[in-house]
Each structure stands twice: as C-alpha cells, then as structure tokens.
Amino acid sequence: MFFLQGCRSRIEPADADREARELLGLVPGFDWKVDPGSRLADPSNAAFPLPPRDDPDSRRITVMIQEKDAYDDGNESRLLASEKWRAQLPLLENGKVGLEIETAMRLGLLHSPEFQAQKEQLYLSALDVTYERFRLEPKPFLGFSGGASSKEGTPSNTLESTTRAGFGGMAGQGADWVASLASRLSIELGGGSVDVGGSLAGLTITQPLLRGASKRFYRERLTLAERRLLSDARSMEQFRQGFYLGLATGRNPAVGLGQSEIAASSARTSSVSGFLGLLQEAQKIRNQEANVAKLKDSLSQLEAAFEAGRIGNRLQVDQARQALYGGQSSLLASKAAFDGRLDQFKISMGLPPDLEVEVNEEYVEQFRLTDVDLVEMQDALNLKLRLARDPDKTPSSPSLLALALETLAMRPRVERSLAGFKSDHGALSTALPVRLKWYWRLRERPDLREIGMGADAFRDEDLNRVVAELNATSERMEEQFSVYWESLDDIVASAQADPLDRIRGRVSTSLNELTGLFLELSLAKASARLESIVMKEVRVETEYALRMASEKRLDWMNARATLVDAWRQADLARDDLRTDLDLVLSGELGSSALGSGNFRPAEGGASVWLELDTPLSKVLERNRYQASLIFYQQARRQYLAFEDEVLSSLRNFSRVAKLNQLNFELSRAAVRGAIAQVDLARLRLSEPPQVGRNGQFGATTARDLVNALNDLLDASNSFLQVWVGYEAMRMRLDYELGSMKLTENGTWVDPGPILAKTPSRWKNKN
Template identity: 35%
Template sequence: MRNNTAHLRKASFTSHSVSWTMLLGSLIAGFLLAGCRSQAFYRTQADDDAYFLVSQKNGDPRWHLDRTSIAPDPRSRMFDPFSPDCPPMPVDDPAAHEYMEVVDGKRAYWGWERNGVTNDVANPNWLAYLPLDEEGTLVLDGNKAVEIARLNSPDYQRALEDLYISALDVSFQRFQFDAQFFGGYETFYTATGPARGGSSSLLEANTRNIQMEKMFATGGQLVVGLANNIMWEFSGPNTHSVNSLIDFSLVQPLLRNGGRKVVLENLTQQERDLLASVRTMERFNQSFYLDIIAGRGLSAGPGSVGGIPSVGPSGAFSASGYYGLLQRQQTIRNQESNIASLRSSLAQLEAFFEAGRIDSFQVELTRQSLFQTQSSLLSNKTTLQTSLDQFKIDMGLPPEINVQLERDTFFEQFNLIDPVFTPITNKLNDIQLTVGTSLLEVLPDPDNIDNTEEFKPELVWDDNVRQRLQNLRMLTSQLKAILQLIDEDLYPLVEEDVAQLEDVLPTRVEDLKKIQEKLAGYSEDVPQETVSKGVLSTQRLEDLPPQLRAILGDLKDRFGKHGEILDQIDQEVAALLEQGPNLAPKDLYAQAKAVVFDPVPDEVQTLIGDVLGLSLVQARARTETVSLVPVDIDSDTALKVARVHRLDWMNAQAAYVDAWRNIQIVANDLLSDLDVVFSGEIGNLGGDNPVKFNSDNGRLRAGLEWDAPLTRLVERNNYRESLITYQRTRRAYYQYRDRISQGLRSTLRTMDLNRINFELRRAAVQVAISQVERTQLRLQEPAKPNQTSQQFNSSTARDLLNALDSLLSAQNDFLSVGVNYEVLRRGLDVDMGTIQLDDRGIWIDPGPVDGKFWEEQVENLGPQSDLPDFHQVEQPLEGIESRTEADPVDDPDTPVEILEELPPGQILRPAQIQPVNPELEPPK
C-alpha cells in the first residue's frame, strides 16, 4: 500500500496532468459555488427580471402603472417583517404538530424551528401607521378609504402578484432562446476483489453534462458538449489516462416545427399576455376605485387574461361601498328628523287631549307610529354597522376598528333640513313635556272638584307650587336661549340657503327647460302642458324665492314676538312668586291660569311650530339647489370613445387575433417532418494533454430526416378544434362589443331617466313639505268660541302621520335617485375608458360630459380598424371575391396564398353580404 501511495504522489505531479487537475478543481469549486447561492439571490434575480419585463410594457401613458412591486408597503397589514426566504415557523396546531416531531414511530426532522417561531400573522406594527385620531377612531372620507384599501386589500395585492407571475412566464420563454449551459462532475474510487478478476483499485474522475444548448428563432437546435475522463490505476501497471471529447449536433426543421411562425409562438403569446396583464392591472385599478366608492366591481385582475374579458354590470343598480354607507347614514338622519317631528306632534296631541279637543285614539295612533319609527331607526343603525364591518373587510381592515364616516360634498347637498334643527326640536319637545308635567302637579285634584256651576277651582299655595313656578322660570330662560340660538345661527343659515337658491336660479331654470325638451321627446303620451305647467314648471321655480322671503319675514316677526311673550311671562311669573303667598286660593288659581296655565303651553307649542316652519323653509330652498353634473353624450359616441380608450377592449381585440393566429400554429402539426441534421465530434489522442484535439480522432455527419404524415388523427382533431375555437372567439368578440354597447346604452338611458325622475322626486319633496305645513297649521289653530270641546276631526292624526311619512319617503327617494345618477356618472367614465386616476389611485372628476367634445376627439383619430359601421359598404380588394357557405372551395390553400400577398395592415372586407339560397339543403 505504501508503494501505491508513493506512486500516486509521483503520478500526480507528472507533465500536464497537474494543470488539468487544477482546472478541474476550479470548475468543481465554481459549480459548487453556483449551487450554494442563497435563496435570496434567486428571489432578487426573479424580481429584477419580472420588474424589467413589466417596465417594458408599462411605457404607454394610456395604461401606465404607478405601482408594480409585489412587496407590501411597511405600513400595510400584509407586510411581513421577517426574512422572505427564511421566515419563522407559524404557531402550529398542537395535535397536528406531533406529526412533525414523530411520524409513524420515526423521529422526524429536527430543524423546523431553527428560524424561530412567531404567532404574528399580520404585520405587528401596522396599526401604528393607521391614521387614527386621539380617541382611536379612523375617520374616513372617500379618498382616504381608497388609499387605505390599496394599501391593505388582499385582492389588490393578489392582482399585483398575478401581474408578476405573468412576467415570470415571459422570462421563461425568453430563456428558451438563450444559450443554456449545463455541467456536472463525478469522482469514484473503485476497488475490485480477487474473485472479481483480480485485485485492483481505480480512481476515476469524469466531467459529465457540460454542454451548451441553443435554440434559434427558425427552430434550429444546437447542442455542444464536452466529456472528459481522468483515470488513475493504483495497482497493476500503476498508469493514468486522460480522454476528452467535444461533440455537437445541429437540427433544423424545414416543415413541421420549423419557421419563426411556429417557433416564436409561445414567446409571442407570452409577450402579448404580459401586455394584456399590464393593461388589465390598470383596468383593475380603475374598477377598484369604483368598487370601494360605490361597490361596483368591473373585472378581475391580470390573472384573467387569455380570452375575451367579461363586461361588468351596467345600468341601474343600488350603491354600496362608501357611497352606500353614506346613503344609509343620510336616511338615518332623515329618520331622526322625522322622529323629532313625531315627538313634537305627539306632545301637541297629548295637550289637545288634556284640553278635550281630540280623542285618545288619535293620540295612541301617533304614539304607535313613533314607536314603530324608533324601532325602524334602531334596525337601520344596526344594518349600517353590519355594512360598515363588511366595508372594513373589503378594505383589508379588521371589523373591530372603530370607523367614523366623514360627509361627502355630494351628500351634503341632500341635508334638506340641517342636522342642527334636530337637537333644538328635541329640546323644545322635552320642555313641552316638562311644562305639562309641572302644570298637572300644581292643578287641583280633578276627583275633588264639584262639577257644579257655582264651584270655582282653588289653588293652595305651598312649597310645591313655589318650586314648580320657579322651574317654569328656568324653562322660560331655556326658551330664551333657544330663541337666541335661532336668531344668531338658524335664521341666518336659512337666509343663506334662500340666497343660494336665488344665485342658482338661472341655472336651474335652464336645466328645467332642457329636461322639458327631453321629456317631451321621451314619450308621446306626456302632454306638453303637463311638462311646462306641472311639476317641471319654470314659473313655479321663479316664484319660489319671493315666497320664501315672505315666509322668512313673517317668521322673523313671530320669533320677535316670542321673545316679548317670554319676557312678559317671566315677569308675571316673578310677580306671582312674590304675591302668591298673600293671595286667596281662588284668586291664586285665577291669576296662575292667566299667567301660566294658558300662555306657557300655547307659547311652547307655537314656538315648536315656528321652528318647524323655519326648517321647512330651509328644506324648500335646499331641495331646489341640489344639482347633478350634466352628462350630454349619445350612446353611439360613447361606444366610439370606449373603442379607443377601453383597455379591456384592446385586450379583447388582441385575444381575437391570438385565436386567429393559433389556426396556423396548430396547422403546422399536419405537415411532414423534414429536418436537416448536422452533427460531429472530435477527441484527443490520449496522453497527458486533455485538450490536444486531433481531426484524425473526429467525425462529421450531415443528412436529411423525413417522416411522412401518415398518422395525424390527433393533429387533425386539434386543427379542427382550433378552427371552431376561432369562430367561437370571433362570435365572442362581436358579442363583447354588443355587450359594451348594451351597457353604455343602458347606462345613458338610465341616467336620462334618473335625470327626469330626479326633478319629479324634487317636486314630490316640495309637495310633501306643503302637506306637513298644512297639517301643522291645522294643529296651531286656536279653539273657536261657542264650539264643543271636540275641535279636530277623526282624521287629524292620520293626516299628520301620512304627511310626515310622505316627507321621509320623498327625501329618501330624492336621495336614492341622486346617488344612483352620481354612481352611474362615475361608472360611465370607467365604461368609456376615459377615467383618470392620480398617483394615489383617486378619481379625477372630469366634470360635465360634452358629447361634441368627445365626438371631435374620436374623429381626429381616424377610422377604426375593426367593427366598422354596419351600414358602410366597401369595395373588395382586386382579386378577392366574397363567398357564402354555399360556394365550394376547390383549393383550401388558395386563401392563404392570397392573404400572404396582401400589403401589411391591409383590411379585407367583403363587398356585400350575400343571402343564403333558400333552395340549398341545410348542412347535415
């Protein structure tokens, strides 16, 4: 053994084998180093490739993406603070974790927890970046909701990841045409016993799989390989040998699987798909904004490319999302105002019942209506909170986050009665109830009153009477404070609303005239007199501001008189407190009745009615100032605009061409196999020099390989299927166009209808206000002399409740139509593809839509390349004849040859559509 070792030491230093061994060692070290590259290296390498490929398709301003990275923002709930390549192990289920330690009685892998264990699923620090106020509440407006959703929504993150994966597919197809290198090395020591042919030992080192492969765009494949073998024999002759061989092979298909059309197909398709994914991602950005704002999703993310996309919802629909929440919130405010009016009416009716002017049934009917409305309010608030929790989930937030919704400028104009009226009305209702309770407690017990004409009620002075009178003085002070608030805040606010109505009056009159024209042409069944002199009368609108000014002047005088009456009541109550102990019981009662029992309840009731009248003046003024952004575009122009600007339409056209291109790709499989083959190899002549190659030890080989297309059943079926797929895609494409047209027509038709309905609902609100005014005036009528105690008829309460309910319904309907119109307006911007977002993903409001402007823009772009005017007749190209299914096709290759002779980009259209001969038999 010692001799063998010495000889090995001697052999390792002989001639050129030293340099060759060093070369092999360097190759081994290099390949081992490549194999030990960290996971992070490959991840960042994939990121660089993907983002570079996306940037190549992201240069067009029509679909430029501001964000393409799939790495979540550190402020996001999705951000992972740990290493993306070696994340810690999540906390496992205890029972399931046992199988990671011992499985089937075998000790399992021990290193699962070597990177640590974490119980954090979401980013542990994300709440620190959420813009909460001092009370821990997230105050949301529409723009902030979109920003937070883009930051935290898993759906948005998934769309970005789908785009990233699409880019990886392109990187793989490009890699197919790169020079690809492969290599490996193996070393074996072999010892053979005497029974196997003698005692020997052998050390053998082989270089294997070191080769370069290259595919060319024409379909040619070049393979170049290097093989090397070094062998040391430690027994026997103690020799070593070095053998090297270089071989190559070049195969160029001429028919099947050859040519750029076929070879570059996968790369072409993936490049086109990546472009479609970029455009789909931008389309997703647009729909994501509308989905958060109005709950209207349009399309899936980039993962949905590869065919004709579906068209999102169109026409009328109920708002959800942020606008849906604001709409529910506004209906709750309307309901709260309605409840305040019901409480006031109930207090009035109860007072009339005590005075014997109304029966108890009407009081109970009003009380029942109040209870039902309060119950409905609680249910609506619960529904709002449930919807709000779902909205948080849609944004990617946990439902336990406390969220407060900020008012939107669009919804502010639907506050027909300012919310500041509600607490004042409720306060007056409380005062009215307190006054009634105080007076009942100081009046004599009705059971002790002798119902004879000679009996005079008496009031005995005591501490209870004094305390109640002092409380009445305090209530009088509160009424004065309310009057001051009305004079300083409410009255100027209503005056400002009337002034705003006067400012917008010319615009409103002009809008009404346009609506009259549209409504006159909308239906022949609508008489013109009804349009011009009915609810859409411009004269009625022009007469409204002077009427409201007159009512305001009257109310101002009434509020001034209220102040004088309250001052007088306060003085007389103060005098009664001073003189009360010295008055006889009958005189005390007579003076208290004149000073307190009669004027105080009447004053409170009258003041409540006047405050309601002031709020109704505001409601009238604000109802007429609510405006909608005009949209004046016809469906044909909108369709032409969509054809130019909609990104999904661009993708649909590309998918249509992909299906057409696939016919020729699949047809290639029907051809024969005819390949040019050129191969060769060269080796060394032995000895110590492994790179001393000699042509004497080489071989070259060239020839043709041909395979007849005798068995092509699978290929035949695939080809026929591709033809059917193309026809299906063709039909899907023009149906896609039809669905867009249908959606735009439905949207514009619904917007026109909503625009008319909006004015009708506006008029309905005015009518409902008038009904409430009339019922309230009826309640404020004083008792007539020489009349029985039953002053009101049996329908008084029912009329009042119907009037209040009609006003609430009219307000909510008015709001609903306005919100529907606004959502459709924003959706129309998306449907036409003209929507623009800022760098935060927030919609840039284009304002009024002018159809003439867009028509000029479309005309400047020239004729469209597909789906021309159906009435347009063009002459066919020379030498090309249109045919029907009845025309025989003698040579199926002829159309292909003709098409190849057409100029690039030339559009082929038949001269006319020829009718099918009815005498021909239908296809079987």
C-alpha cells in the same frame, strides 16, 4: 467555476424579483411585496415562512408516519398576523379611524387580500416571461461523472472521470445548436499509470426545413408570455379602477388577472352599496332622526290641543304617540342595519370588523334637509313644554320662569339657524340658472313630449314661484321670531306679578308657539336646500360612446389580443401537420490521449444529413388542429358577444341617465309636495278657533299630520336614493367608456359632466 457561477446567479430568488421589477416597473400601484405597515404582513419576516400551528389530530398522523423526520409544529405564540399595522391608522381625536372614500381606498390598497392577490398574480405572469426569455438564451451546461472499479484477479483499482461542458440554444429560423467539450481521465491505482483519454470538441446544428422553420413558431411561447404579461398589466390597472368602484358602489366590474377567455361585462344592477351605500343609509338615519323630532313636536302640540279641549277624542293623541314609537323603533333598526353594513365594508377593505371607525358624511351634506342643531333645540323645547304643563315638575313661579329664561338663552342658536337659512337661500339663487337650464332640457326631450310631459311639468314660472315663496318665508320668519322674543321678554318681565296659573298658561302657550316656529323654520330650510341641489350632466350617444370605448377600454384591447391568440394557436396546430424535415450539421475536433486539449484536424470530422418524418401517423396533431379551429370560432363568438354586451351596457346607461334625470326632478317635486302637506297640517293645528263655530279640530287631524310627516320621510329618502344611484352610474359609466382616471392614491378623478356625444364639428361635416 465560470459555469457554476453562471448557473447559480440565475436561480437566486432575489434575481427573480429584480427581473420582475424590470418588467413591471411602470405599472401603477404595483409592488407584490406586502407593505410592512399592512395587516397582511407576515410577522416572522423570514425568507421562508415558519410552520404555523397545526391541528392536534393532523399533527399526530404526521408524526406517526414521518416519525423523527416530521417538521416542527408551530406553537401558539407564533402569530399569523401582527398588530403593528394599527399604529399607522389615520385616527381622529376620539381614537376612531376617520373614514371617507379617499381613506377607504388607501386602506383597501394596503390591507385588502383581494388586491394583494392580483398584484401577486401579475408578478407570477412576469416570472413566466423571465423563464421564456431564459429558455431562448444560449445556456451553459456542465456535467461530471466519476467512479472507481476493480477486476477480479488484479491487484489494482481504477479511478475514472468524464467531464462535459458547453453551450446550447436556438437561433435563426428555428435552428437548434449545441457546442460541447468533453474529456476523460483514468488513473490506475497500484500500477501507477495515468491514462488521459483525450478531448473532443463538437458542434451540432439542427435546422428545420418544413415544420417549425420560422421564428414565428419557436419563439411562440415567449411571444405568448409577453402578450399575456401586457394583458395582465392592463387587467391590473382595470382591476385597480374596479377596486375603487367596488369600495365606492359595492360592485367591482373588473374580472381580474389570469382570464384566458374573452369575458363580457358583468351583470348590471341598480342597487348601490359600498361607501356610497353607507352614506345613503347614514343620511336616511338623519332623516329618520328629524322625523322622530317632528313627531315629538306634533305629539306635544296635539297634547296641548287636547288639554285645551280642541280635540274631543284622545284617540288622535294616541295615534300620534303610536306613530312616534313606530318611528323610534324604525330608527333603532336602521342604526343596527347600518352597523352591520359598516362591518362588511371594513372587511372589504381587509380590516377587522371590530375596528372603530367614524364615517365622514360630508359627501351627502347637501341632502341633510333638516338642521341638526335645530333638531336638538326641538328636542330640548319639547322637554321644556312637558315640564311647563306638569304642575308636579314645575310647582312654582320661579321654576316656570327658569324655563322661560332657558328658552331665551336659545336665541343665539336660533339666529344662527336663521342665518343658515339665508345661506341656503343664497345657494339656491346661485343654482337657479342651472336649474332653469335643466328644466329646459327636460322640456325639449322627445320621449317626454311623446307621453305629454315636458312643457307643463317643468315650467320656469313654477321654479321662480318657489324661489319667490322662499323669499317671502325668509322675511316673514325673521319678523315672527323677532315678535316672539319680545313676547317672551314680556312674559319674563311680568312673571313676578302674575299668578301661578297665568304664568303656566302663558309659558306653555309661548313654548308651544315656538315649537310651531321651529317646525316652520325646519321646513323652510329643507325647501331651500332641496331646491338648490343639482346633478352633473350625463349625455350618452350610443354610437360615439361605443367608438370611444373600443379605443380606450383596456379589457377591449385584451379581448382583441385574446382573439388573435386563439387564431395563432390554430396556426401553430396547422404547422404541426406538416412533414418533419430537418437538416443536421455536425462537426467534431479531437485530440490524442497524450495531447489532451491539443486539437488536430486529423482527429476531427464533419457530417451533413437529412432527417425525415412523414405525417402519416399524426392523428393526435390532426385532432389538436380541429380542436384549435373550434376554439378559435368559440373565441370569435365570445368577442362578438363582448361587443354586444358593451353596446347593450352603453345603451342601458343612456336610458338610465335619462330616467334618473327625470326621476330626480319628480322626486324633488314629491319632497316639495310633502313639505307643503306638513306645512298645511301644521297650520291647521296652530290656527285659532273662529268665533261662532266649533273650535275643535277634525277627526283626522292627527292622522293627516302623521301621514304628512311619514310621506316627507319617504320622499326625502327616495330623492336621496335617486341621486346616489346617479352618482354611482356616473362612476361606472366613466369606467365603461374607458376614460376613468385614478390618482396615485387610487381615488377617482371626477371628470364632472360626462358628455359621450358626437362633437358638433363632426355633425357639421356630416
């Protein structure tokens, strides 16, 4: 019973889970059991899964061959996935899942099949260790055989049984030992005799003297399993980091568990997808919406100018209208593309694409250069302007007066927008010292000096002038809006006495003036927000960064261990070429048939002998040794290639960081220039005719305005793209340096500025 109980306790599946947990209890985020709240949870919740529904034709083949012994077919009601996970989703009041990077990571860790597969691979690696440990432990064995026999010509039958039990294992310098106890029992039926064949206790020890005579060899399989478990635990943590990068930027650089070769870093790319890519596309849609609103404003102003006779050719109005239609079409296409990317992102989290989600865009809020509320007011104002110009829609003075009163009701919203402009201007004042310091770094860069860029391109006085102009704009616009509201009050007050045509003209002119003020305010707010955006510093000195990565990167630790494993395999193969020389010690102690279990020295014995097997025929071992040497050299070259790839990657990060920092300021300047172009085109459209000169606008007025608005859209998108790429690069650089930290929920701990550079105290010593 002792032997049976000992064997049974080691084959229980629950014991395998317990032993794996003891090995992996400290690994972050590790639990191979699927959470009941996960979409991956098996709804049957059975120890052994029920059979799923089979393909009908395949089922017929199975039944035809196995007949009645065929397994049961799963019916249609047996679901492969449960819907209970939906009850635990973080829903907003509108019933949609609120999606931000923290929520995405939490949902991905819970529902992603890819991440679950990595956890299960680590569990399997732990099971390998439990087996290798068990293999080297003293193991009990128990055997029993019995049967009945009869002989011709005799009236009796004989029952015989043999029992053998004992322990076996390995110890010392590779010694193999077996301790056993055997007994035999014979019963003759018919004759009534019982023959006890006696008992025999034995001990055999086999000690290698040449090949395999070391713990280094007979414990090699356990050593390799333990080392691979450590490697897989590191890979699991690095995969968790890479999984975050995959969700955040669209690319997971981690190779995952079970990698037997030294893997270099994955190929680099400048494109960004993932959650940051979604935010980038969402903000581009906001920019397009603002562009469409500005195109509507421009079309309204051009139509008013055409009706006033200041545009002699309707072609300019048609050009503006066509640009508006093109912008609206592009907006619809961008929204459709965004929905497609959002579906793919949901799949990457392990969620179905039809799940309703709402992306939280707060991360790129600072790039929303256009006030959303102001865009809505612009749309409403354009509608009022069209109504005021259409006698069929506003045939009476009261209808025109209602439009003026509705416009007056917008005053609180406009004042809030003005207050927001002042707030953005205050943020710029706070960011100004950082901007000036950034300008100084750009001026001091040797690479920019070599191409003649630096001192002239990034002057403090230019930045100070922009701030001063925004100060003046803030004061001027506050005064302009104050004058405008007084003017509109006057129109409302005199509406009862004025004739219909005069009221229509004054209301239309007033609404058109407010349209221009809205456009100017929108551009001013965009300028203030544009100038207040700053980057977090990244500086990479390659030599120091390489040293840092070699000490902290988990995959670099694994690469070194993998190289040593290849050398160790060659060492084992070399040992196999040695002569087999074993010392065998054997001893037995028996008992007589009548005294079974009563052992006596007289019925025992001992022996010592040597077993020799010369290596004359070890051709297979020779070939394995030669192959192991080649495999080691290949591993050594892979390790050197790994170092080269990491060095190349860090050098590239240094270059890309500098390039993005430059492009960020150049893109900002491009947006600044585009805003100035739009402002200039707007001023041309709103300036009054001069006495004695042709009052019509130029032939390219509409085209200039449309081009300026489209240039502003393109520049704003490019500015955003540089910043998003820079943020993705910061995340990846933190990973490449081995310094990346995650919270318990798996989200990135932003280190702020990343300064992979030699400390100044080191430089002073050198």
